[in-house]
Amino acid sequence: MTPEEQYRRILSNHLPLEAVERVYDYLFRHKVHFHITLERISKLGDYRWPHKDHPFHEISINGDLNPYFFLWVFLHEAAHLETHLKYNSVQPHGHEWQEEYRQLLIVHADLFPAEVQTLLKNYTRRIPLSHPVAKQVEAALHRYDADYNPDILTLDDLKTGDSFRLKRKPELLFEALERRRTRWLCREIATGRQYLVNGSAEVEK
Numbered sequence: 001m002t003p004e005e006q007y008r009r010i011l012s013n014h015l016p017l018e019a020v021e022r023v024y025d026y027l028f029r030h031k032v033h034f035h036i037t038l039e040r041i042s043k044l045g046d047y048r049w050p051h052k053d054h055p056f057h058e059i060s061i062n063g064d065l066n067p068y069f070f071l072w073v074f075l076h077e078a079a080h081l082e083t084h085l086k087y088n089s090v091q092p093h094g095h096e097w098q099e100e101y102r103q104l105l106i107v108h109a110d111l112f113p114a115e116v117q118t119l120l121k122n123y124t125r126r127i128p129l130s131h132p133v134a135k136q137v138e139a140a141l142h143r144y145d146a147d148y149n150p151d152i153l154t155l156d157d158l159k160t161g162d163s164f165r166l167k168r169k170p171e172l173l174f175e176a177l178e179r180r181r182t183r184w185l186c187r188e189i190a191t192g193r194q195y196l197v198n199g200s201a202e203v204e205k
Contacts, residue, residue: 010036015074016067019111023074027059030081035060039168042183042196045073047080057081064168068112069141075104093181098129116140131181138200155184156199163189167202 001009011020014036027034037060044065048058059077061070079101083090090096102124109120119140123133135156142148155176158164162176174197178185183196 014061014063014065014067014070016071016111019067019071019108022108022111023071026078030057032056032081033058036063037061039064041166041169041201042198044069044198044200045077047077047084049081049084057084066141066144066146068116068144069138071108071111072137072141075108076101079104095127098127102127102129113140113144134182135199142200152202153205154199155186155197155201155203158203158205162205164203164205166197167204170204 008020008024011023015023026032033056035058039062043062045059045061048054050056059074059081061073061077065073079097080092082100082104083097086100087096105120105124109117109124112120116137119133119137123129123137139154142154143150152167153164155164156179158176160176160178164174164176166172166174173189174186174195175189176184176186177194179199180196182200183198186195186197187193188195
């Protein structure tokens with residue numbers, strides 16, 4: 001097996017099969033250092049732009065996501081790359097990034113299930129992008145989780161001051177302090193340490 005075939009095989013373990021060639025070509029074209037990571041409670045993906053000591057684009061995505069959610073997060077991070085290529089000193093999720101993300105979602109909407117495509121059409125209708133519609137998209141994407149349970153709560157279902165345990169880290173007890181766009185500022189009750197946790201994280205209240 002060639003390195004290229006091995007790389008595609010790894011991608012096929014995390015993406016819808018129809019998306020593998022597109023993502024592979026994108027990573028190759030932009031010479032992206034791509035990492036599939038362990039679960040991170042603070043974020044689902046990350047983009048780092050090139051600089052003197054780090055002269056390449058770098059994207060990392062959590063490896064525990066279902067294929068459609070993995071693609072959704074990848075396009076989010078690719079939009080950061082596109083924004084970096086075109087603009088200087090713009091807000092991380094400002095108008096410029098939103099337009100790049102919007103365009104990527106329009107181009108690649110056909111890779112998602114029909115029910116998600118309908119939501120994406122609504123989501124990409126105009127700028128600014130609608131946060132409530134984004135949460136609807138993520139809720140629909142979670143239905144493709146291997147362990148999906150419609151009765152499970154997410155952090156976004158809670159209110160400020162609620163205490164909860166993360167489904168994937170049940171040994172820790174947190175308090176929800178403040179919503180910050182797609183993430184929540186939370187305090188681990190035992191230590192007082194604060195974390196930013198993605199609002200789509202599954203929790204037990």
